[in-house]
Amino acid sequence: MTEKVLKPFTIDFDLITGHSETKNSTKRPLSKMKGMYADDVAFESAVQNDDQLVYEFYELDLPETPGNLLFGTSIVYPGKVGDEYFMTKGHFHTILDTGEVYYCLSGYGAMLMENPEGDWDIQYFSPGKGVYVPPRYAHRSINLGNDPLVTFFTFRADAGHDYGTIETKGYRKLVVERDGKPEIIDNPKWKE
DSSP: OOOOOOOOOOOOSBTTTTBOSSEEEEEEEGGGGTTSSSOHHHHHHHHHHOOOEEEEEEEEOOOOOTTOEEEEEEEEOSOEETTEEOBOOOBBOSSTTOOEEEEEEESOEEEEEEOTTSOEEEEEEOTTOEEEEOTTOEEEEEEOSSSOEEEEEEEETTOOOBOHHHHHHOOSEEEEEETTEEEEEEOTTOOO
């Protein structure tokens, strides 16, 4: 078996709308976010009422081997569950010492980050602004605006994704709307 050798290439497709045969796409309706929001009653009501699409992402289908970079776009739609904004599930990388870069193409939002030691940070997105997620940090994109939050991302191709830790423990902090503005609060459901 010979290893596929990548040569320089130009990408001639639309990652945002998924008009490519060389991409992977994932769509997350609200029902696939069970346990991610603090208000279980508001969550169940929103799922029963209208199982909205919360986010989706597209990435180029490249070998997940050392030396390659994976990249793509994510779209987080506007909305809330109770007073908590729509967000991605969030993840650590399987190779924990992996950083990631996000660049905002449109919309307004935030990147919530935390490491296993309990340090956390939040950085804000607006068009043309990039956010660096340091190694060892779980990260989740949050839409704080009225339009889709669209970001470009890239990270080392062999890094993998660990969603299980977030599904089990949650994040230490939540971003909720208070008096029409985002506010960061402690997550009452976070498990040590």
